[in-house]
Amino acid sequence: MNLKERIVFTALDVFSEKGYTKATISEICKKAGTSKGGFYHHFKSKDEILDEITSMYFQEVLDRYDRLLDRSDEAVITLLESVFQTINSYKEEQLSKWESITKLYAHRDSHLVIRKLADNFEEVTMKVHLSLLEKGIKSGELEVANPKALAKMWSMLLIQLYAKINEIVANPNNQDLVEEFHQFALFIEETINFSIKSKTRAINVTTYADEYLHQVLKKMKDLGFL
Secondary structure (H helix, E strand, C coil), X not given: CCHHHHHHHHHHHHHHHHCCCCCCHHHHHHXXXXXXXHHHXXXXXXXXXXXXXXXXXHHHHHHHHHHHHCCCCCCHHHHHHHHHHHHHHHHHHXXXXXXXXXXXXXXXXXXXXXXXXXXXXXXXXXXXXXXXXXXXXXHCCCCCCCHHHHHHHHHHHHHHHHHHHHHHHHCCCCHHHHHHHHHHHHHHHHHHHHHHCCCCCCCCCHHHHHHHHHHXXXXXXXXXXX
16 A cells, blocks of 8 residues: 555544544554655645545445446346445445444544445435436336436435444344334335336345345354354
């Protein structure tokens, strides 16, 4: 890693340990093995590091979304389901960092980091959903009254669905949370299918959601977190 990358990853560790507000530039410099001059050569503030963290986090997601949108020969319903699968595969790969993620979420003053990540996730996912919905309308595969509003709502619902998975991982023996997750996935599926009026087939959310939950719980056990 070059110095800039080292500062970013060190800052994320410090944010996880101390919380974003309490973390200091001095601590980040010390753990990164650099002077404040080295820090300020790349960043003006902690806020700029936060921007860099979210940029790095989402660049890979954006690359995957771009590859998905390049699959222009596939049915729009298939591609819409693939958005969910794309998020699942990326999030599953990030599970090895669960300990750091848990520490980050444990700090109430890390809400700026968490909020920024959530806002970015919602924005980029909304754009993909909107692009596919508009493609489906144009091709005649879908009938959507307000694609922009639907794309935004869909992305917000997914954020809530993944938040429920985090709750289950934190409380793996709570079957009420599992049932609540299944019911919410079904609600998303029914809401989306009512809204898109597909000419071909219904979109599947519940099966992919259930498969992902099982994959998460299995991987967390394999990694020793459960």
